Amino acid sequence: MKKGSRYGLHRSLEPKGVLPQPAWRVDNSMEVWSNEILIDVETLNIDSASFRQIREEAGDDEERIGMIMQRIVKERGKHHNPVTGSGGMLIGHVAEIGEDLRDRSQLQAGDRIATLVSLSLTPLVIEEILHVNKKTGQVDIRGKAILFESGLYAKLSDDMPLKISLAVLDVCGAPAQTRKLVQPGQTVAVLGAFGKSGLLVLKQARKNLGIRGRLIAIDRGEAGCGLLQRLGWADFVLDVDATDPIAVMEAVAAVTNGAMADLTINCVNVSGTEMSCILSTKDEGTVYFFSMATSFAAAALGAEGVGKDVRMLIGSGYTKGHAELALQLVREDPNLYEVFKERYGG
Amino acid sequence: MKKGSRYGLHRSLEPKGVLPQPAWRVDNSMEVWSNEILIDVETLNIDSASFRQIREEAGDDEERIGMIMQRIVKERGKHHNPVTGSGGMLIGHVAEIGEDLRDRSQLQAGDRIATLVSLSLTPLVIEEILHVNKKTGQVDIRGKAILFESGLYAKLSDDMPLKISLAVLDVCGAPAQTRKLVQPGQTVAVLGAFGKSGLLVLKQARKNLGIRGRLIAIDRGEAGCGLLQRLGWADFVLDVDATDPIAVMEAVAAVTNGAMADLTINCVNVSGTEMSCILSTKDEGTVYFFSMATSFAAAALGAEGVGKDVRMLIGSGYTKGHAELALQLVREDPNLYEVFKERYGG
Ligand SMILES: NC(=O)c1ccc[n+]([C@@H]2O[C@H](COP(=O)([O-])OP(=O)(O)OC[C@H]3O[C@@H](n4cnc5c(N)ncnc54)[C@H](OP(=O)(O)O)[C@@H]3O)[C@@H](O)[C@H]2O)c1
Ligand SMILES: NC(=O)c1ccc[n+]([C@@H]2O[C@H](COP(=O)([O-])OP(=O)(O)OC[C@H]3O[C@@H](n4cnc5c(N)ncnc54)[C@H](OP(=O)(O)O)[C@@H]3O)[C@@H](O)[C@H]2O)c1
Numbered sequence: 001m002k003k004g005s006r007y008g009l010h011r012s013l014e015p016k017g018v019l020p021q022p023a024w025r026v027d028n029s030m031e032v033w034s035n036e037i038l039i040d041v042e043t044l045n046i047d048s049a050s051f052r053q054i055r056e057e058a059g060d061d062e063e064r065i066g067m068i069m070q071r072i073v074k075e076r077g078k079h080h081n082p083v084t085g086s087g088g089m090l091i092g093h094v095a096e097i098g099e100d101l102r103d104r105s106q107l108q109a110g111d112r113i114a115t116l117v118s119l120s121l122t123p124l125v126i127e128e129i130l131h132v133n134k135k136t137g138q139v140d141i142r143g144k145a146i147l148f149e150s151g152l153y154a155k156l157s158d159d160m161p162l163k164i165s166l167a168v169l170d171v172c173g174a175p176a177q178t179r180k181l182v183q184p185g186q187t188v189a190v191l192g193a194f195g196k197s198g199l200l201v202l203k204q205a206r207k208n209l210g211i212r213g214r215l216i217a218i219d220r221g222e223a224g225c226g227l228l229q230r231l232g233w234a235d236f237v238l239d240v241d242a243t244d245p246i247a248v249m250e251a252v253a254a255v256t257n258g259a260m261a262d263l264t265i266n267c268v269n270v271s272g273t274e275m276s277c278i279l280s281t282k283d284e285g286t287v288y289f290f291s292m293a294t295s296f297a298a299a300a301l302g303a304e305g306v307g308k309d310v311r312m313l314i315g316s317g318y319t320k321g322h323a324e325l326a327l328q329l330v331r332e333d334p335n336l337y338e339v340f341k342e343r344y345g346g
Numbered sequence: 347m348k349k350g351s352r353y354g355l356h357r358s359l360e361p362k363g364v365l366p367q368p369a370w371r372v373d374n375s376m377e378v379w380s381n382e383i384l385i386d387v388e389t390l391n392i393d394s395a396s397f398r399q400i401r402e403e404a405g406d407d408e409e410r411i412g413m414i415m416q417r418i419v420k421e422r423g424k425h426h427n428p429v430t431g432s433g434g435m436l437i438g439h440v441a442e443i444g445e446d447l448r449d450r451s452q453l454q455a456g457d458r459i460a461t462l463v464s465l466s467l468t469p470l471v472i473e474e475i476l477h478v479n480k481k482t483g484q485v486d487i488r489g490k491a492i493l494f495e496s497g498l499y500a501k502l503s504d505d506m507p508l509k510i511s512l513a514v515l516d517v518c519g520a521p522a523q524t525r526k527l528v529q530p531g532q533t534v535a536v537l538g539a540f541g542k543s544g545l546l547v548l549k550q551a552r553k554n555l556g557i558r559g560r561l562i563a564i565d566r567g568e569a570g571c572g573l574l575q576r577l578g579w580a581d582f583v584l585d586v587d588a589t590d591p592i593a594v595m596e597a598v599a600a601v602t603n604g605a606m607a608d609l610t611i612n613c614v615n616v617s618g619t620e621m622s623c624i625l626s627t628k629d630e631g632t633v634y635f636f637s638m639a640t641s642f643a644a645a646a647l648g649a650e651g652v653g654k655d656v657r658m659l660i661g662s663g664y665t666k667g668h669a670e671l672a673l674q675l676v677r678e679d680p681n682l683y684e685v686f687k688e689r690y691g692g
Contacts, residue, residue: 007652009592019591019621021651022644085643118647152653173650245365246355275365289642289660296635296642296660297431298368301464304519304663305367306353307498314635314642314658317650 001034001099008036008148011123013077020078020148021121028077028123028146034100035149037107041092043163044069044119044139045170048195048269049293050081050088051137057083066129069139073126080120086292087120088137090145091156091166101149112162114169115145116152116323136344138163154323164337165327167344171197172326173317174267174290175204179325181263181288181313182208189252189261189280191242192268193217193234194224196340197290201265203329203336206233216255218242231335242268245275252280266291266315274298281310290315347380347445354382354494357469359423366424366494367467374423374469374492380446381495383453387438389509390415390465390485391516394541394615395639396427396434397483403429412475415485419472426466432638433466434483436491437502437512447495458508460515461491462498462669482690484509500669510683511673513690517543518672519663520613520636521550525671527609527634527659528554535598535607535626537588538614539563539580540570542686543636547611549675549682552579562601564588577681588614591621598626612637612661620644627656636661 004010010033012023020026032038046054046069058064073079080087091114094107107113115122123146130140147153156165174197182188182205190205192198198219205215217234219225225239236255240247252260260282266273271293278299281287287310289299299312330337350356356379358369366372378384392400392415404410419425426433437460440453453459461468469492476486493499502511520543528534528551536551538544544565551561563580565571571585582601586593598606606628612619617639624645627633633656635645645658676683 017590017592018618019648019651021648022618022621022641085641085647087647117651117653120643120647121651150652152650244363246363272364272368275368292643292646294642295368295431296640296645297466297638299642299660300638300662301431301433301466302365302367304498305365305463305467306496307463307664309665310662312660312662314645314660316646316656316658318653319655 001032003035003100004033006035006149008121011146021118024076026077026123028125030125030144030146032096032098034098036098037094037101037147038096039090039092039113039145039147040095041090041141041143041145043166044079044090044141045088045166046079046137046139047084047086047088047292048137049291050084050086052269053081053083055134060134062132062134065132069129070126073124078120078122078124084292085120087118087122089115089119089170090122091162092145095144106155112156113153114156114166115147116154116169116318118317122146136167138166138344152318160327160331161341161345163344164330164340167196167340168200168326168330169323171200172322173315173319175200175329176319176322176325177288177315178204178265179208180319181286184209184212186262187214187216187256187259189216189218189264191218191264191266191273191277192291194219194228195267195269198267199336199339200326200329201267202233203333214256216252216261218248227339242276243270243272245279248276249279261285263288266294269293271295275302278303278308278310279306281308283309286311286313288313288315347378349381349446350379352381352495354467367464370422372423372469374471376471376490376492378442378444378492380444382444383440383447383493384442385438385459385491385493386441387436387487387489387491389512390425390436390487391434391512392425392483392485393430393432393434393638394483395637396430396432398615399427399429401480406480408478408480411478415475416472419470424466424468424470430638431466433464433468435461435465435516436468437508438491441490452501458502459499460502460512461493462500462515462664464663468492482509482513484512484690498664506673506677507687507691509690510676510686513542513686514546514672514676515669517546518668519661519665521546521675522665522668522671523634523661524550524611525554526665527632530555530558532608533560533562533602533605535562535564535610537564537610537612537619537623538637540565540574541613541615544613545682545685546672546675547613548579549679560602562598562607564594573685588622589616589618591625594622595625607631609634612640615639617641621648624649624652624654624656627654629655632657632659634659634661
């Protein structure tokens with residue numbers, strides 16, 4: 001067996017020498033290098049911003065969604081959406097462990113794992129698309145994938161249905177970062193609060209705040225906002241279009257008497273929401289962009305354009321202990337569990 | 347006179363209702379609304395990442411650079427590079443002040459100002475391109491521009507040559523953010539240290555560190571690195587290609603005995619440098635992306651991909667007092683002044 005780079009550089013084909021995430025194309029041949037793990041893939045969880053774009057391109061037709069996914073993987077060797085730049089993650093069974101990892105790894109062939117690195121860097125082969133779930137972005141396939149030596153993963157336990165774990169783990173970076181950011185007494189706004197990451201962020205923010213501070217949930221549509229009301233974690237639920245910066249700003253101003261948010265967390269899956277976050281945040285406040293539909297330039301130049309002195313953070317998918325924290329949040333709150341079960345379970 | 351939005355929303359044509367920065371096209375008709383300022387433009391300072399892209403597209407031909415610039419402004423009503431998403435800034439004389447601002451504004455017709463908001467949101471007309479300076483990205487034109495009520499600007503004083511002020515003010519957000527970020531005792535790495543922003547960041551970082559801490563300057567080429575050595579602000583000057591993540595990581599590891607940087611500041615003007623920054627930074631360290639060639643997705647997913655728990659900041663062009671701080675840095679250090687004078691002055 002050949003030994004590759006810890007970070008998977010040996011798989012980058014175009015251009016060579018870069019890491020597999022920024023590479024345009026990676027080598028997805030399925031012979032295992034000595035420090036790689038081969039996975040039999042069951043289900044892909046396509047990143048929400050990416051899946052939304054693919055649905056649009058496919059005119060919401062299931063078969064065409066599958067064809068676009070096949071095309072992306074054929075072209076790039078990985079499910080790296082060229083429009084949004086984002087990936088997603090997967091679950092499957094360990095098929096083979098490279099010889100250099102066999103002693104060190106906690107894994108055994110047959111274990112069921114979820115990868116915690118993006119599909120945008122994961123060598124992947126889709127042999128067959130079995131089922132596309134348009135509502136959840138989860139796609140059952142027959143296929144194979146490679147995990148690099150540095151690649152994070154979570155072993156799945158039996159106490160939670162698979163599809164729920166998959167949904168939670170896809171966005172597990174968000175609540176863990178929220179835990180680090182939210183201070184008691186703050187005013188916190190969450191955009192896209194009814195989505196996967198939004199719900200986890202909202203719940204974690206409430207935990208950090210306790211009874212001090214104000215929590216503002218923003219999403220659109222009566223159904224979602226009604227449920228957010230009933231969940232009761234937010235002090236205010238605002239039904240407003242996150243792509244309308246003035247409407248969002250005014251709605252946040254109204255419930256804060258013009259004081260605005262100390263921290264705004266963006267969990268929306270559509271583009272064009274940077275200014276809504278910036279304008280809803282206090283001077284010297286913080287915006288946390290978890291959304292993969294965020295444009296770096298729009299955020300950097302937008303804040304300058306309106307003279308807003310805000311700290312803006314790029315939402316990394318990773319921080320220590322993120323997977324356990326997110327799963328625990330769902331386990332410990334029956335209402336949160338119920339929502340995830342209804343949406344993704346079964 | 348009609349009264350417009352404080353943020354310039356009334357100028358957004360495509361789509362309507364958004365702010366002028368994210369808008370694809372803005373209204374660049376030069377009748378002044380009652381809360382706008384009209385400027386006779388002398389010189390545009392095209393953002394470095396944008397200018398580099400335009401030079402490449404133009405095969406480095408001066409006339410074609412001008413034609414591309416004209417085309418961008420014709421299409422979008424502003425100098426908003428569709429490839430990089432970035433703008434730049436301008437200097438000119440105040441031609442007219444809308445009636446609602448006349449009493450409130452510190453300005454008078456005839457004053458010479460630099461805009462401190464991006465060209466990517468500034469309604470602009472280029473009547474004629476007078477001179478393209480390929481080395482500096484400064485382009486003399488005959489033309490007009492509009493500043494919104496919320497638009498920041500700096501009045502220019504006579505104690506510094508115009509083109510030097512322009513170069514410094516273009517990147518003045520970077521040293522001001524550096525001042526807030528760098529703590530004594532830290533190890534700080536600056537990529538693109540020999541550029542406009544890089545030099546200012548390096549100087550400010552040294553001021554914050556004093557004699558405690560380690561400062562690492564990274565750029566490529568003997569000329570630049572030699573001068574960085576002679577300036578003496580950095581403890582280590584590394585001549586390495588910022589787009590090669592492994593080379594950068596190894597070079598930083600070598601001078602820090604593997605400890606890596608607490609803070610990495612990206613001042614490069616080319617794309618593909620996200621991973622170099624992430625891999626050069628300690629676990630739980632910070633990366634400050636000032637470069638407009640930064641990809642949000644590459645940063646967010648790249649950090650996750652290698653399991654690096656780093657805080658990543660989007661470099662806003664604005665923070666309070668940024669213009670004064672940057673000009674003062676250059677004024678107070680004769681060597682820094684000398685470098686800027688040689689490069690941009692005259
Ligand atoms: N940084 C990372 O590592 C990372 C990892 C995973 C995901 N993400 C990103 O995080 C974001 C959220 O992901 P997710 O899985 O939580 O998405 P999700 O479950 O699809 O939720 C998105 C939510 O935003 C709402 N929304 C969409 N457009 C809106 C609008 N104009 N106004 C108000 N609300 C709107 C959606 O409502 P509707 O259902 O009504 O549209 C939905 O409730 C995505 O952009 C995704 O790419 C980032
Ligand atoms: N966030 C904001 O609001 C804002 C505002 C203004 C500017 N910016 C951005 O900040 C960045 C720097 O701007 P600037 O005006 O300081 O640029 P600059 O003066 O052109 O400096 C860029 C520096 O990076 C060096 N460099 C380029 N490619 C490199 C590589 N592969 N390896 C090592 N060094 C490399 C350049 O060296 P060579 O000359 O040898 O190429 C140069 O010294 C740009 O991306 C610009 O868009 C951001």
